[in-house]
Amino acid sequence: MGTFTLSPLCVLSLFSAAIFPANLGGQRAESLREATRGRFMIGAAVTAAQLDRPETADLILKQFNHLTAEYEFMPLFMETGPGRFDFKRSDRIVDFAHLHHLPLTGHMLCWHQITPQWMFEDAEHHPLPRERALANLKLYINTVVTHFRGKLDSWNVVNEAVSDKPLEYLRDNPALRSIGIDYVQKAFEFAHAADPNVPLYYNDYNVEDQAKLPKVLRLIRSLKKEGVRLDAVGIQGHWYLDYPDSDLIDACIVTLGKEGLKVLVTELDIDVVGYEGADRYKSGIPADVLNQEAKRYASLFEIFLKHQDIIPVVTFWGLEDGQSWLNYTPRIRTNYPLLFDRRLNPKPAYHAVIDTLSRK
Ligand code: G3I
Numbered sequence: 383m384g385t386f387t388l389s390p391l392c393v394l395s396l397f398s399a400a401i402f403p404a405n406l407g408g409q410r411a412e413s414l415r416e417a418t419r420g421r422f423m424i425g426a427a428v429t430a431a432q433l434d435r436p437e438t439a440d441l442i443l444k445q446f447n448h449l450t451a452e453y454e455f456m457p458l459f460m461e462t463g464p465g466r467f468d469f470k471r472s473d474r475i476v477d478f479a480h481l482h483h484l485p486l487t488g489h490m491l492c493w494h495q496i497t498p499q500w501m502f503e504d505a506e507h508h509p510l511p512r513e514r515a516l517a518n519l520k521l522y523i524n525t526v527v528t529h530f531r532g533k534l535d536s537w538n539v540v541n542e543a544v545s546d547k548p549l550e551y552l553r554d555n556p557a558l559r560s561i562g563i564d565y566v567q568k569a570f571e572f573a574h575a576a577d578p579n580v581p582l583y584y585n586d587y588n589v590e591d592q593a594k595l596p597k598v599l600r601l602i603r604s605l606k607k608e609g610v611r612l613d614a615v616g617i618q619g620h621w622y623l624d625y626p627d628s629d630l631i632d633a634c635i636v637t638l639g640k641e642g643l644k645v646l647v648t649e650l651d652i653d654v655v656g657y658e659g660a661d662r663y664k665s666g667i668p669a670d671v672l673n674q675e676a677k678r679y680a681s682l683f684e685i686f687l688k689h690q691d692i693i694p695v696v697t698f699w700g701l702e703d704g705q706s707w708l709n710y711t712p713r714i715r716t717n718y719p720l721l722f723d724r725r726l727n728p729k730p731a732y733h734a735v736i737d738t739l740s741r742k
Contacts, residue, residue: 409740410736410737410740411736411739411740413444413445414445414446414721414732414735414736414739415444415445415446415447417735417736417739417740418447418696418739421686421687421690421739422686422690422693422694422695422696423447423448423485423694423695423696424445424446424447424448424695424696424697424698425446425447425448425449425450425487425695425696425697425698426442426445426446426448426449426450426697426698426700426701427449427450427451427452427489427649427697427698427699427700427701428442428449428450428451428452428475428701429451429452429453429454429475429705430454430471430472430474430475432701432705433474433475433478434474437726438701438702438726439478441701441702441722441726442701443482446484447484447485448484448485448486448487448535448695448697449475449478449479449484449485449486449487450486450487450489450538450648450697451472451475451486451487451488451489452489452699452700452705453489453496454471454472454475455472455475455488455489455490455526456489456490456493456495456496456497457491457492457493457496457497457498457501457522458496458497458498459471459472459496460472460522460526461498461501461522461525461526463498464498464500464518465521467525467526467529469529472488472530476530476533476534480533485535485536486533486534486535487534487535487536487537487538487583487648487695487697488526488530488534488536488537488538489538489541489585490537490538490539490540490541490585491522491523491526491527491537491538491539491540491569491573492519492523492539492540492541492543492557492565492566492569493540493541493542494542494553494555494556494557497556499556500518501515501518501519501522501556501557502515502518502519502556502557502559502560502561503556503560509556509559509560510560511560512560512561512562514560515557515560515561515565516561516568519557519561519565519568519569519572520568520572523569523572523573523576524572524575524576526576527572527573527576527577527580528576528577530577531576531577531580532577532579534580535580535581536580536581536582536583536613536614537573537580537581537582537583538583538584538585538616538648539569539570539573539582539583539584540566540569540570540584540585541585541586542585542586542587543555543558543566543584543586543601544586544594544597544598544601545597546588546594548593551563551597551600551601552566552597552601557569566584566601566605567604567605567608567610570582570605570610570611570612571610574610574611581613581614582611582612582613583612583613583614583615583616583646583648584598584601584602584605584612584614584615584616585615585616585618585646585648585649586598586615586616586617586618587617587618587620587649588618588626589615589617589618589634589638590617590626590630590631590633590634591626591630592630595634595637598615598638599637599638599641602615602638602641602643603641606641612643613643613644614643614644614645614646614694615638615641615643615644615645615646616645616646616647616648616649617631617634617635617638617645617646617647617648618647618648618649618650618699619647619648619649619650619651619682619699620649620650620651620653620699621650621651621652621653621678621682622652622653622654622656622657623652623653623654623656623671623674623675623678624678628681628682628685631682631685632685632688632689635685635689635692635693636689638692639689639692643692644692644693644694645689645692645693646693646694646695646696646697647686647693647695647696647697648695648697648699649697649699650682650696650697650698650699651698651699651700651706651708651719651720652675652678652679652719652731653708653717653719654667654671654674654675654717654718654719655708655715655716655717655718657712659715660715661714661715661716662715663715663716663717663718664715664716667718671718672718672729672730672731673730675718675729675730675731676729676730676731676733676734677734678731679721679731679734679735680734680735680737680738683696683735683738683739684738687738687739698720698721699719699720700719700720701720701722701726702720702722702723702724702726703717703718703719703720703722703723703724703729704724705720706719706720721735
C-alpha cells in the first residue's frame with residue numbers, strides 16, 4: 383500500500399497554503415480557494431466546453447484550485463473503437479489545467495457505465511474469455527495512462543465496483559463476469575505499471591452506508607494484501623438535504639482514515655428535489671429550500687474541516703446548477719444541487735460555505 387502522495391502541483395498549492403493560511407483573522411474570504419487555503423484543495427468537475435466559455439472558465443479559475451474531468455476521460459469517449467483512441471477533448475482539459483497550474487484528476491479508467499461493450503463482452507453480450515478481456519483492459523489502461531503520464535495529478539482507477547445489493551460483494555458487471563473478482567486489482571496494477579508515479583484512487587458512492595462500508599473496507603484490504611498501490615478512497619458525496627445523517631458521513635471518514643488512507647470527497651452535490659421528487663421546482667426554488675441547502679452544506683464543511691488532516695481535496699460535481707447530472711437522473715427535473723446558480727451567481731449555499739470556512 384503506497385502512502386498518499388500528492389503531485390508536485392498539489393504540493394505547491396498546499397505549501398503556499400502553509401505560508402499564507404486561510405484564516406484571514408476573521409475576514410471573509412472572497413473565494414472558495416481562498417477560504418480553503420491551508421485546509422484542503424477545493425475542486426470542481428468540469429467539461430471541455432466549460433473551459434472554452436470565458437465566463438465559466440473565469441469562475442472556475444477564481445473559485446477552484448483542483449479539477450476533475452466530469453466525463454471526457456471516460457472509456458467510451460477515449461477508445462472510440464478497438465485500438466482507436468481520441469484524446470482531443472481530454473487533452474483540451476489537460477492543456478487548460480497545465481496553463482493555469484491546476485491539478486487534474488482523470489476520471490476514470492474502469493467503470494460499469496460509459497465503457498465500450500466489446501471491452502468485456504461479445505456481440506451477444508456474453509462475457510469474453512478472461513485472457514481476452516484482460517488484454518483489452520490492459521491495452522486500454524496502458525495506452526491512456528501512458529498518454530497522460532506526468533500530466534495528471536491522479537487517477538480514479540476503478541469506479542463503483544462494490545455492490546449495493548445486501549448479499550453481493552462486488553457489483554455484477556461485464557468486467558467481473560469476464561475477468562473475475564480480481565479485475566479491480568488488475569486495473570490498479572495496469573495503471574501503476576503504466577505510470578509508477580501517479581496517485582491511484584478507488585471511487586464510490588454511498589460508502590457511508592452501513593451495509594456498503596464493510597464491503598468497501600473488504601476491497602481496500604484485499605488490494606492492500608496484494609500490494610496494490612492505493613493512495614486514497616473517494617466518497618462521492620451525492621447527498622440530500624437531510625440524508626445521509628452527518629454522523630454517518632463523519633464516521634465513514636474516520637473509519638477509512640484508520641485504514642491509513644486519505645479520503646477524498648469526489649462528487650459533492652445536494653439533490654434538493656429528492657430521489658423520488660417530481661419536478662416541483664421547475665419554476666424556481668423556494669427561498670426556504672435554498673436556506674436548508676445552505677445549512678446542509680455548512681454542516682458538511684464543518685465535518686470536512688474536522689478531518690482536514692486526511693481530506694486533501696473536496697470536489698463539487700459540477701460548477702453550476704444547470705450543468706448537474708441531477709437535472710436528468712433519475713429523471714428529467716429542475717435541480718439546484720451546487721453553489722452557483724444557472725446565471726453563475728453564488729447561492730446562499732456558497733455564502734454559508736465561505737462563512738463556515740472563514741470562521742474557523
Ligand atoms: O455534451 C456531450 C455532447 O457534446 C456529445 O455529443 C455527447 C456524446 O454522447 O455527450 C454529451 O455529454 C454527455 C454528458 O454527460 C453531458 O454532461 C455524455 O454523453 C454523458 O455520458 C455524460 O454523462 C455523465 C455520466 O456520469 C455518465 O454516466 C455525466 O456527465 C456525469 O456527471 C456522470 O457522473 C457520474 C460519475 O462519473 C460517477 N458517479 C456518478 C455520477 C453521476 O452519474
